[in-house]
Amino acid sequence: MxxxxxxxxxxxTPLDPAVAAAMEPWGVDGFGNPHSAHLWGYKAKAAVELAREQIAGLINAPAETIAFTSGATESNNWALKGLLTAPGQTRRRIVTLATEHSSVLETAQYLASIGAHLTIVPVRANGVVDLGDLERALGEDVALVSVMAVNNEIGVVQDLAAISALAHGVGAVFHVDAAQGFGKVPIDVDAMGIDLMSITAHKIYGPKGVGALYRRPFTVITPLLHGGGQEDGRSGTLPTSLIAGLGESARIAATRxxxxxxxxxxxxxxxxxxxxxxxxxxxxxxxxxxxxxxxxxxxxxxxxxxxxxxxxxxxxxxxxxxxxxxxxxxxxxxxxxxxxxxxxxxxxxxxxxxxxxxxxxxxxxxxxxxxxxxxx
Missing domain, CATH: 3.90.1150.10 (Aspartate Aminotransferase, domain 1)
Structure with a gap:
């Protein structure tokens, strides 16, 4: 056929052969749990920490700000739910765009169903948000502004730095869904003022089933998954092979x-x-x-x-x-x-x-x- x-x-995206090669040692032979206190675990942990550094290096972030997840959908859920339910959070409004991915829109709508407030800002006919429209939608009650870096359906790139300035101007946290942008367009979380950012591997020639959430230091969010608390509150045993693949994808993207x-x-x-x-x-x-x-x-x-x-x-x-x-x-x-x-x-x-x-x-x-x- x-x-x-x-x-x-x-x-x-197809899996890059170089990424597959980077993942291979952590399957049959390197099967250790990266949280175990013995040589098998130490070797797996070293692979995880290398990947953390590779991802962080691509976005100009400290390695410790990267927490691994199962992909961008989980990262988006964690960012929105975690911020709105964080201890001491008194703001109740989320502002996002009409063209966001369903994992952001549906999560925001879920939060609205249990007491949050949601404002969905329209975009112009070319898919780019009018910054004036966005600014008029903001206020002192906004907890989070969530805007996609690169749209998954029409490829449009939003002005993240300008949007961040508007969000921070009212004291809101700025979240970016970078599933389609990470590794494709330059993203500097410091220069662009990004507080939370969702990442996935399978849009940049990496494996499915792994992603990450960047969290700026002192940005407080509650865990989405409770348990052992391995990833700074995100519980679950880390998949070393998948994480090594995400790290190698980021390393290649930095050069290509x-x-x-x-x-x-x-x-x-x-x-x-x-x-x-x-x-x-x-x-x-x-x-x-x-x-x-x-x-x-x-x-x-x-x-x-x-x-x-x-x-x-x-x-x-x-x-x-x-x-x-x-x-x-x-x-x-x-x-x-x-x-x-x-x-x-x-x-x-x-x-x-x-x-x-x-x-x-x-x-x-x-x-x-x-x-x-x-x-x-």
């Missing part, structure tokens, strides 16, 4: 970020040049991670995905793919539901070739022309 061309890097960006930009421009059908780019084209291209096709009233079996792509977040609903991100941009459902999200990166992009353009051109002809 011929596999479709993989252009769904927004959902997950500029090259990966240039490669993704070249592929995006090639794809746009090869599309001969009329298309609309969803989200700002300049303030964007170039490895994401979200497209609509005027006049095409039906989803295109079933008509592109040769491509592994999506119409939005992988988390929402099973629901069949239109993307909340695209409707927040003002797209009608039918157009949102007919949109395509293409993601490409380190291992995507020019030949694959050329074939993808050919298949999309043919599918769009066919649907336009059928529509009359």
């Amino acid at each position: 011929n596999m479709p061309i993989y252009l769904d890097y927004g959902a997950t 970020m500029a090259a990966d960006h240039a490669h993704a930009l070249m592929l995006r421009e090639q794809l746009l040049a090869a599309l001969t059908v009329q298309s609309q780019i969803n989200g700002d084209l300049q303030q964007r991670w170039p490895g994401n291209l979200n497209l609509s096709f005027p006049g095409v009233p039906v989803p295109l995905l079933p008509h592109l079996p040769g491509l592994a792509i999506s119409s939005g977040s992988a988390c929402a793919a099973v629901t069949g609903r239109a993307s909340h991100v695209l409707t927040a941009l003002g797209l009608p539901e039918t157009q949102a459902k007919a949109s395509l999200r293409l993601g490409f990166g380190r291992f995507t070739t020019n030949a694959e992009i050329e074939t993808a353009a050919t298949l999309i051109n043919a599918a769009v022309r066919q649907k336009l002809a059928e529509a009359g």
Whole structure:
């Protein structure tokens, strides 16, 4: 069976062979519990601490501010729930954007259901928040402002430093969901004023099932998981192999970020040049991670995905793919539901070739022309 061309890097990236090699020693042979007080445990702990340093180095943070989790969803839950339920927390309001990932929006809505207050700020038609709108939404009752670094569906990059300044101006904590930004765009938690930041491995050529939460010193949050308290309050035995993979992914990203960006930009421009059908780019084209291209096709009233079996792509977040609903991100941009459902999200990166992009353009051109002809 011929596999479709993989252009769904927004959902997950292939595992880099160098990352797999870094993980291998901590499986069968290096199986020790990193919390055990003997040689097996000490060796595993050394691998964990190396990864902590590699991650911290990529974001200009002290290593001790990195706590490992199962991924960005857990990190987002921990940041929001942990801050709103922290001892002495008197502020009750969360401010976030309409285009945030469901793990932020649904967590915020859960907190609202048990007594918090939630303000969801709209974005402009290009997906970028109007800083004036955000500033008007803030007040002295805001505990947390949560904004994604790079949008998972449209690739738009928000101005984190400017948003941080607004949040701190009213005494709020600033949280960033960096699942799609970590290792792809430069992030300096000090320069950008980030207090909490969620990280995952599988968007930067690492393994699934591992992530981290950066927490600025003296930012108090309660544990999400209670037990042994291994990760500064986050309980559970650490998966050494997965953590070593996250660390190696961060190390590689530090050396390849500029090259990966240039490669993704070249592929995006090639794809746009090869599309001969009329298309609309969803989200700002300049303030964007170039490895994401979200497209609509005027006049095409039906989803295109079933008509592109040769491509592994999506119409939005992988988390929402099973629901069949239109993307909340695209409707927040003002797209009608039918157009949102007919949109395509293409993601490409380190291992995507020019030949694959050329074939993808050919298949999309043919599918769009066919649907336009059928529509009359």
